[in-house]
Amino acid sequence: MEQCSHxxxxxxxxxxxDEQFAGLxxxxxxxxxxxxxxxxxxxxxxxxxxxxxxxxxILKGDxxxxxxAVTLVESLVPEHQAKAQEVIAHCLPHSGRSRRIGxxxxxGAGKSTSIDVFGLHVLKEGGKLAVLAIDPSSExxxxxxxGDKTRMERLAVHPxxxxxxSPSAGSLGGVARKTRETIVLCEAAGYDNxxxxxxxxxxxxxxxxxxxxxxxxxxxxxxxxxLQGIKRGIMEMADGIVINKxxxxxxxxxxxxxxxxxxxxxLFPATASGWKPEVLTYSGYYELGIAEVWEMIDRYFAxxxxxxxxxxxxxxxxxxxxxxxxxxxxxxHFYRNPEIERLLQIKEGAVLGNRESSFTAARDVLDIYFANxxxxxxxxxx
Ligand code: GDP
Numbered sequence: 407m408e409q410c411s412h413x414x415x416x417x418x419x420x421x422x423x424d425e426q427f428a429g430l431x432x433x434x435x436x437x438x439x440x441x442x443x444x445x446x447x448x449x450x451x452x453x454x455x456x457x458x459x460x461x462x463x464i465l466k467g468d469x470x471x472x473x474x475a476v477t478l479v480e481s482l483v484p485e486h487q488a489k490a491q492e493v494i495a496h497c498l499p500h501s502g503r504s505r506r507i508g509x510x511x512x513x514g515a516g517k518s519t520s521i522d523v524f525g526l527h528v529l530k531e532g533g534k535l536a537v538l539a540i541d542p543s544s545e546x547x548x549x550x551x552x553g554d555k556t557r558m559e560r561l562a563v564h565p566x567x568x569x570x571x572s573p574s575a576g577s578l579g580g581v582a583r584k585t586r587e588t589i590v591l592c593e594a595a596g597y598d599n600x601x602x603x604x605x606x607x608x609x610x611x612x613x614x615x616x617x618x619x620x621x622x623x624x625x626x627x628x629x630x631x632x633l634q635g636i637k638r639g640i641m642e643m644a645d646g647i648v649i650n651k652x653x654x655x656x657x658x659x660x661x662x663x664x665x666x667x668x669x670x671x672x673l674f675p676a677t678a679s680g681w682k683p684e685v686l687t688y689s690g691y692y693e694l695g696i697a698e699v700w701e702m703i704d705r706y707f708a709x710x711x712x713x714x715x716x717x718x719x720x721x722x723x724x725x726x727x728x729x730x731x732x733x734x735x736x737x738x739h740f741y742r743n744p745e746i747e748r749l750l751q752i753k754e755g756a757v758l759g760n761r762e763s764s765f766t767a768a769r770d771v772l773d774i775y776f777a778n779x780x781x782x783x784x785x786x787x788x
Contacts, residue, residue, distance in 0.1 A: 461496040467596045479587045480573040494587055497594035504593045506600045508614040511624030516650040518557035520690035525561045527696050528599050534566045536592040539603045540610045541572035542581050579734040582613035586727055615643045616726050620706050623647045627663035645683050646702055652687035660687040679715040
């Protein structure tokens with residue numbers, strides 16, 4: 407039976423309940439609830455999942471657990487880092503079975519528009535897609551370049567897509583290592599396509615190149631010399647160059663740029679993979695030529711899996727990341743030491759004031775660091 411919720415009816419005797427009104431009953435109401443929800447304050451604090459819970463969740467494809475593990479990977483708190491490393495170690499045997507694709511291009515080249523479209527294209531074939539990013543500048547820009555999920559509108563709401571903005575803190579090496587570790591977690595969670603996006607303006611391409619199987623460079627048909635301003639190094643890394651915005655009045659210019667890129671690529675030495683980078687035109691916005699871009703990527707994977715380059719490159723990358731991680735951890739261990747920090751300030755003043763040479767200053771600081779980190783053997787008394 408329904409209860410009347412009107413406060414004034416609560417606990418009152420209603421005339422309608424008299425026998426003369428047979429067949430009609432008015433129920434007592436309920437008290438007006440307090441304006442502050444008392445249950446809110448009593449909610450228990452969110453418990454941190456254990457390593458086992460995280461690993462089990464990830465292996466089941468639970469995106470909440472995946473996100474929480476990635477947050478640990480990105481955290482600067484040493485305990486979080488230690489936990490993250492344990493989770494990664496358990497996930498490692500379940501990783502590696504994805505296609506890792508790096509996507510770069512200058513701001514405005516159409517990366518987010520294209521990733522949205524490429525992503526949906528890939529997901530049509532089944533499987534899951536993770537979109538990660540490396541943007542070392544995101545701390546300054548508050549992650550606006552690669553952090554805004556709404557940039558990939560359709561992927562952002564797709565149940566099979568996992569989008570994670572760039573880790574924001576730290577050096578390029580640190581940011582890149584975190585993304586590399588996140589790839590492992592995503593693969594263990596069953597993501598069989600991984601896109602790693604970066605802004606094509608600096609060093610970050612090298613970092614992305616060192617963690618992906620295929621590197622896609624998005625270009626625009628500009629005015630004048632198409633190859634101007636494109637770092638030769640970036641072009642050399644590309645396994646495919648795609649010229650976006652080949653639509654409307656821009657089609658002819660895009661085709662011209664395509665011809666120019668093709669002839670420029672002829673001048674480059676043969677690649678270690680034996681693959682000849684291709685140049686295609688497409689329109690991310692109007693979704694023209696998308697399947698062709700994807701067919702090229704499929705051809706590449708077939709080629710490198712057949713000739714063994716795929717595995718060779720992954721082993722080289724694994725070695726590269728071991729040394730990168732050592733370098734990065736050594737640096738941060740050194741620079742985060744408060745004693746070293748204090749000493750560096752003093753020595754910097756001495757060098758700037760010409761009281762000491764750069765080399766003796768560096769040697770003194772390193773000597774103190776090494777003496778404290780690795781005390782000489784056999785000097786302990788007793
Ligand atoms: P990003 O900075 O590289 O991520 O580039 P965006 O994806 O944000 O695109 C930059 C601008 O170019 C936006 O205004 C897009 O609408 C536009 N754009 C992207 N792809 C195309 C395309 O294929 N054709 C045209 N005409 N415009 C496009």
